[in-house]
Amino acid sequence: MQYRVVLSGVAAALSLLVLPGCGRSTSNAPSAGAPPPPAPAAPGLTDAQQKALIAELPASYQGADLSNGEAKFAVCRSCHTLNEGGDDMVGPNLWGVFGRGAGLKPGFSYSDDMKHAGWIWDAGLLDRWIANPKAMLLGTKMTYVGLPDANDRRDVIAFLKVHTSPPPKS
Numbered sequence: 322m323q324y325r326v327v328l329s330g331v332a333a334a335l336s337l338l339v340l341p342g343c344g345r346s347t348s349n350a351p352s353a354g355a356p357p358p359p360a361p362a363a364p365g366l367t368d369a370q371q372k373a374l375i376a377e378l379p380a381s382y383q384g385a386d387l388s389n390g391e392a393k394f395a396v397c398r399s400c401h402t403l404n405e406g407g408d409d410m411v412g413p414n415l416w417g418v419f420g421r422g423a424g425l426k427p428g429f430s431y432s433d434d435m436k437h438a439g440w441i442w443d444a445g446l447l448d449r450w451i452a453n454p455k456a457m458l459l460g461t462k463m464t465y466v467g468l469p470d471a472n473d474r475r476d477v478i479a480f481l482k483v484h485t486s487p488p489p490k491s
Contacts, residue, residue, distance in 0.1 A: 366488055373489040374482050378444050382475050382482075390480025393473045397465075403484045412463065415485045418442050434460025447481070448474050 366374070375383055400412035407414040413429040421442055424435035438458060440446055450457055451474055453467035468474050 366483065370488050371483050374486050375479055377489075378479060378482055382444050382479050385476045385479030387476065387480050387483060389473065390476035390478070393468065393477050394480055397477075400465075403481070405487075415481060417487075418447075418485050419444075419482060432458075432460050432462045434458050435462070444478050444482070447478050451477060 371387075375385065378385075397412075400410055402408055402410060402414045403416060404414075405416045407416060409426075409429050413426045413431075419442055423438045423440035423442060423446075424431040435458060448471075451465075451468050452471075454461050454463045454465055456467075468477065
């Protein structure tokens with residue numbers, strides 16, 4: 322009997338190690354060792370529309386390198402989708418993140434701290450968040466350690482703006 326208890330305890334401990342850190346069950350998460358999901362299709366924006374979306378960002382983000390932003394966002398793809406109507410994974414789908422309240426995307430299981438943060442996502446807040454999520458909100462379920470380089474964060478934020486926003490009205 323004691324042998325069974327030890328095995329059960331080991332199994333329970335191992336299950337804690339494989340639980341995702343962003344607030345979803347593993348049913349929709351990529352399996353360990355699996356390649357990340359494919360990149361979402363380009364939103365079909367013209368160069369002028371992309372420039373218009375980037376122009377909505379503060380001036381310090383307007384010189385962003387979208388290719389670098391896409392490359393740096395590759396790490397995030399294991400937890401987040403970008404396309405409109407995209408699935409939540411370990412983390413929420415990010416379509417429409419700019420201007421959305423933190424912890425308010427319907428259907429996603431956020432930590433209580435995130436649900437009560439009272440934030441509205443904008444470029445500056447996203448910048449501080451992706452620099453070090455745990456420094457901003459200790460109770461977040463997000464396990465990402467952060468992106469220390471300010472230029473890389475600028476590029477990721479511009480990439481997100483272009484890939485998570487509806488086309489600007491002409």
